[in-house]
Amino acid sequence: MPRIVVLGAGPAGCSAGYHLAKSGHQVTLIDKATFPRDKICGDGISFESVQALFTLGIYPQDIKCLAQYAPVCGLRLGVSNGNEHMQTTQLEGYCIPRFELDNLLYQHAVEAGCIPQTQTITDLARSHPDLYHDYDHIIDARGVYAGEANAIAIRAYWSVKVEDFPEPYCSKAHIYFDPKLGVNGYGWLFPVTVKDGLIKLNVGVILWLDEYQKLNTNIIRLFDQFVQKNETTKALLSKLVSQQKPRAYPLTTAKRDNRVSDGKVLKIGDAANLTDPLTGEGIANALLSGLQVAQAINMSVMPAAAAENWQRLYQIHFEPDFQAGLWLKSLRKSFLANQLLISLMKRNHWVAERVMYAVAGLIPYSEFVPSLRY
Ligand SMILES: Cc1cc2nc3c(=O)[nH]c(=O)nc-3n(C[C@H](O)[C@H](O)[C@H](O)COP(=O)(O)OP(=O)(O)OC[C@H]3O[C@@H](n4cnc5c(N)ncnc54)[C@H](O)[C@@H]3O)c2cc1C
Structure with missing residues (x-):
């Protein structure tokens, strides 16, 4: 039986560990x-x-048992001049603090049979001087x-009273384009928990490094400028019950x-640059890459073939969508593209729905632009 070590127990590592342990392998999860x-x-x-969570046997009832989670069923997409579009879906996504989600994934991986160890790679290399051969x-x-880092984001937690951020807003993921964040960057506001009359919100901004480096400022200043200028966040600022300092990553x-x-x-x-090139969303691909890498190992006749098979599965399951996403990103050369997108969504329900599902990962970008070549 092949000896397997998984370095890192975030969503990707836990998913790989879970699927490999479930298929009978001995897995050390570090x-x-x-x-x-x-x-x-x-x-x-x-x-x-x-x-993707379903593949790990994590169902809505497991999520609803968590101390902190909020259902999200729709998107509010806007630009800084107030032009915006809001749409509800009949599908439920969530907002779950990673402190809760990653612990749930970790427990699942350990229950599936992974052997957990708390140590760094340096510690591991000390106890296994021949790590590569062990x-x-x-x-x-x-x-x-x-x-290879190519974007930066910052987030803070805010708490406001439920009456200060009622429905339909409190069940939506809010995304706002702002020229200060570049053409591809955006600010967000996601509801995290609704509890004891308070809504906890995750507020942040993301920028791609090529655009960020041209701005000659820092991410904290951009976050402050965004929340003070955006209509929704500006209105909430005066109603904050509590706030946590923004942190960047x-x-x-x-x-x-x-x-x-x-x-x-x-x-x-x-670790493999599998975060969405347009939204920066990475949890789904982290989980799915864990599943695919386990399949690559299980499908390989010889251990040495697993690397080649994982590269192949990546090319089949991830690359076409990433190429399409990168191509769409390269088309957005000016901020006008964002304005145009929202105007189109407001006028045409079909376009609005497709954009929303593409953002949420249910429609691949490659299908979103089937007739175009990238
Ligand atoms: C501000 C921000 C907002 C984001 N928002 C979203 C969002 O809303 N939705 C979404 O889907 N994605 C979002 N993402 C992306 C998402 O966070 C990542 O794509 C996701 O965490 C990737 O999971 P991972 O398991 O690959 O890595 P990680 O979650 O980073 O896990 C890596 C693990 O490896 C461990 N580790 C690292 N180095 C070592 C070492 N030397 N030795 C041992 N262990 C080590 C770490 O402790 C960690 O537990 C966001 C990212 C940022 C920065």
Whole structure:
């Protein structure tokens, strides 16, 4: 039986560990952090992520048992001049603080049979000087610092009274384009928990590094400018019951000509730059890449073939959509494209629905633009 070590127990590592342990492998799951641990995130669990959670045997009832979660069934997309479109769906996504979600995933991986160890790679290398030869498969799921960072985001938690942010707003994911955040960057506001008359909100901004570097400012200042200027966040600022300081973290969004394996090292999740190139959403792909890498190992006749098979599965299941997403991103050369998108959504229900489902990962970008070549 192949010897497998998974480095990093975020969504990607837990998913890989879960599927490999369930298929009878002995898996060592290593993380430098003791769980539960926090991860700076927008906490948005898209419809695609909900589907991916099903593959790990995590169902809506498991989510509704968590101390903190909020249902999200729709999108409010706007631009800074007040032009906006809001739409409700009959599908439920969620917002779950990563402290809660990642702990649930970790417990699932351990219950499936993974052997958890709290240590860093340096500790591991000390006890296994010949690490590379001691294992048949090394799955690198160490997140963003093992990948190639190309975006940055910052988020804060705010609490307001329910009456200050009532329906239909409190059940929507709010996304706002603002020219200060570049053409591709945006600000968000997601509801995290509705409890004891208070709504906890996750508020943040994301920018792609190529645009950020041209702005000659810093992410904290951009966050402040966004929340003070945007109509929704500005109105909430004077009603805050409490707020937590914003914290920034890099992202590894999709890149071209991506190699996700190197010898016996198989990279997944953020370590493999699998975050959505347009939205920065990464949980679904982290979970799905864990499933696919487990399949690559299980399908391989010889351990040495797993790397090649994982690269192939990546090319089949991730690359076409990433290419289409990167192509769409390259089309958005000016802020006018964002204005146009929202105007189109307001006028045409079909367009609005397709954009919303594409953002939530239910319609692949490659299908969204089937007649166009990228
Ligand atoms: C501000 C922000 C907002 C975001 N919002 C969303 C969102 O709303 N929805 C969404 O889907 N995605 C979002 N993302 C992206 C999402 O957070 C990531 O794509 C996702 O966490 C990737 O999971 P992962 O398992 O690959 O990596 P991680 O979740 O980063 O897990 C990596 C694990 O590896 C461990 N590790 C790292 N180095 C070592 C080491 N040397 N030794 C041992 N262990 C190690 C870490 O402790 C960690 O537990 C956001 C990202 C940011 C920065």
